[in-house]
Amino acid sequence: MYWVNGVSQHSVALGDRAVQFGDGCFTTAWVKNSRVQHLDAHLIRLQKAVTALLMPDCHWGQLRAEMQAAAEGCDEGVLKVILSRGEGGRGYSTQGVKGPTRIVSLSGYPQHYHAWREQGIALALSPVALARSPLLAGIKHLNRLEQVMIRAHLDNTDAHEALVVDTAGMLVECCAANLFWRKGDQVFTPDLSNSGVDGLMRQKIIDVLAHSDSFSLEIVNQPVTTLADAEEVLVCNALMPILSVRKAENWHYNASKLFEFLHPHCS
Known part of the structure; x- marks a missing residue:
């Protein structure tokens, strides 16, 4: 299951800088009994990465809510959050970029672990x-x-x-x-x-x-x-x-x- 900026969907814009340049960051969390393990630490990690990469700030409260909503009803799984700088800019330039793009996904837990x-x-x-x-x-x-x-x-x-x-x-x-x-x-x-x-x-x-x-x-x-x-x-x-x-x-x-x-x- 995938959500992009809080909307259930399976695609992002071709002009998104995650697609064009790998311009962004991510974190991967363990979900157990509908709870995102170490949720605060994952958000802090993303905040530090956004700052280091000079990305536009994210709506952190909104992202937290989206992560919690994605985990709801999941006994055990993997929740991944990708923050892209967003869409726009010319070439490598970040001027005029509209973002960031929030991508949240939920998948099965690797049973071999x-x-x-x-x-x-x-x-x-x-x-x-x-x-x-x-x-x-x-x-x-x-x-x-x-x-x-x-x-x-x-x-x-x-x-x-x-x-x-x-x-x-x-x-x-x-x-x-x-x-x-x-x-x-x-x-x-x-x-x-x-x-x-x-x-x-x-x-x-x-x-x-x-x-x-x-x-x-x-x-x-x-x-x-x-x-x-x-x-x-x-x-x-x-x-x-x-x-x-x-x-x-x-x-x-x-x-x-x-x-x-x-x-x-x-x-």
């Missing part, structure tokens, strides 16, 4: 490296061609998710998830100041660890080989929300100390 939570997953190193772009780093913008290519390569492997590095060879994230690993009581996650998406569950985990007496967290620039001596590896996003990694490349992991600590905070 339930199995992955029970069994854990395997990661394979992607041959596609993310470009370094500090201006766009952290934002879930609409230019996702790198992720499309990462996913295309991943579909030719037996792995469940990808390990993704940037063009400098530093670990960044997975195709559609963020990454954490543990060595003793020290937890690490990649620095996203040059590329990657600062996911809501990543933010949640960082906050939980910042107030923990059991673990310390370090945000790092490290190559993929840092996972060779890790005791535990986790991935997360707003839908999973947190999964144990059993294998990354040729490295295997059996510990669950960090997962068990974080799981009550991430459901």
